[in-house]
Amino acid sequence: MKTSGVFFLRRPPFRVQLASPRDGHDHGWQLLLGERHSQRGIQTLSAMWIGAEADAFMQRHSHLKAGDCLSLHLDRLHVSRDELVGFVERGEPAPPRWPMAPTEDAGAALPSPPQVVSCGAHPLTSSTPHMPHSIVALATVKKRAQDAARARKSADEACPYPFESAAAGSFKAYYEAELQRMREEQAQAAQPEGQPS
Structure with a gap:
């Protein structure tokens, strides 16, 4: 199953040794992700990103931290040990969840969360065809x-x-x-x- 969407990091990405090498790679990048699927909670998932593109992305964005948003295309989503897991095909940084409010004096700008509305999306299951944003x-x-x-x-x-x-x-x-x-x-x-x- 494939999906794409904007996810936030629950912690910075970290490099892991692969138990069984894939496509000639013996290591990859583990991304612990979250997505708000209702006003009551967050759907968590874990993704592995393998290959030269992943290494280059992590080198360019070594500052990634918990809470940062990424636009990701995921493949092979499945449930393992009661957690949704998958593999990253490609990704890029996404705009911050709470962008700065535009003002005349940029130095005086304060963080201002946008107004949001709920889409009423259902929690993810292994049979969910895509991953909709609920906020x-x-x-x-x-x-x-x-x-x-x-x-x-x-x-x-x-x-x-x-x-x-x-x-x-x-x-x-x-x-x-x-x-x-x-x-x-x-x-x-x-x-x-x-x-x-």
Whole structure:
């Protein structure tokens, strides 16, 4: 089973000796990962990254620590000793979970967590076909809704979030607000010049 997504490190990656060498490699990198799958808890998993690409990535990003986010493509996900495990095919650093708030004075910027909504995703099981994010930044929901409205797609057709989740509700609200804004702009553009609005 393959999946991809953004995960956070539960501790820095560490180099391990492989009990049975794979593809000519006798060592790999162990990544202990987490993903928030509900408001009640975190799904944990363990991934192994093997090969020259893994070594190069770890050398470039030797500063990785617990809490850092990675965008990973995982393969061969399976349950072993009551834990979900897999192998990393490729990966890259992901934006921090709580980006700095934009301000005029960058030196005065304070960490500001984005507003989030729950997607209502279910916990992972060995039969889960993919690994959905259950917590989504409202800014992402708003952008997707605006893009869908501009592309003239219906809200139901374009909504990428689970049915009846908070994220889906927010998506539809933003979609309606964007349609209203577009209608108002068209009405203003259609008014003859000099006419009071």
